[in-house]
Amino acid sequence: MAVRRPYVRPMAGWWRRNPFYIFYMLREATSVFVALYALQLLYGLYTLAVGEAAFDAWLVSLRHPLFLVFHGVALAAALLHAFTWFNVAPKAMPVLYLGSHRVADRTLVWAQYLIFAVISVAILGVVLGG
Amino acid sequence: MPKRSNEPVFWALFGAGGVVAAFVLPALIVVTGLAAPLGLPSPGVLSYERVSAFAASLPGAAFLFVVISLSLWHGFHRIYHSLHELGVHRGLSVVRVLCYGTALAGTALTAYLLVTAI
Known part of the structure; x- marks a missing residue:
């Protein structure tokens, strides 16, 4: 067989x-x-x-x-x-509310880009400028 | 009582490391890997006096500890799980010990070096 x-x-x-x-x-x-x-x-x-x-x-x-x-x-x-x-952070984190209004995924992604830009400019400015 | 997975612990370290690496590593790589070796904008960006003063300060030491240790946990967790996806199955438990062991040893060494520097 x-x-x-x-x-x-x-x-x-x-x-x-x-x-x-x-x-x-x-x-x-x-x-x-x-x-x-x-x-x-x-x-x-x-x-x-x-x-x-x-x-x-x-x-x-x-x-x-x-x-x-x-x-x-x-x-x-x-x-x-x-x-x-x-880009995936909004999918991995708990849903965020401001009052009764749900914060859009797009807003969270852009907020991170903004924080990223601030941190990067701060690091580069302090080390390379100072 | 059912046997509980220890995965959440490593995933939490992976997640925290992912956040730190995403926000800080690009600028840090530009500083230590490109600007300093190329002498831009001026030589001495990473002089011994400057870096040792930074590493000996509490905020500086905390920054270096968080960046180095969490990046290690993030990187080695992802490497370990990617090996499974590349079809590496034999000896994976040994690889797991090696991956997390390196991250743990790196964390301990970073803490030791920073504590003795302060």
Whole structure:
């Protein structure tokens, strides 16, 4: 008697078959750069604790073209993360009411963009301007 | 009593980290990864004196701790769950320990470095 072999849909490469899933995986991939950048910051903090020579060596290492490329890609990843995060936030958070009026999703998304702009300008202004 | 999932704890850290990373990381990457190495607008943007004074201040230390630790929890939680979607199933419990272990160790090291800096 032949053993029954039910059809199992192959799952390998499932996300490459649909542009929506490609974008989904691109969004998930931003996490790799968030984690690597956090580790990079942690390493910088470690050199800071070791002393001035170690910290300056870390600053010099950041000038390497590979690190500049890494940070360029990390910036793009962080912006994609921010963009997608702000857009889904209204779906993930409890419904917000002002009085008896429900705050529209669009308003919440734009409010986050506004806060993002204020924080970014503040960081860039304080560090690069001061 | 049914066995309860510990997922909400890690999801909360993932969510908090997602908020912090979204609002702060782009500007921070521009500062430490691009502007400082390229000497823009002037060299010494991240001088040792400046950064150590920042890390030794309470607001500065709190900022660095929140950014580094929560970004680690966010990043490694998402990496762990993406591996499942890429078809990595064998040894996933080991990967889980490695992912959350790195985030935990990074959090502890960040706290230690900042507390000794203050």
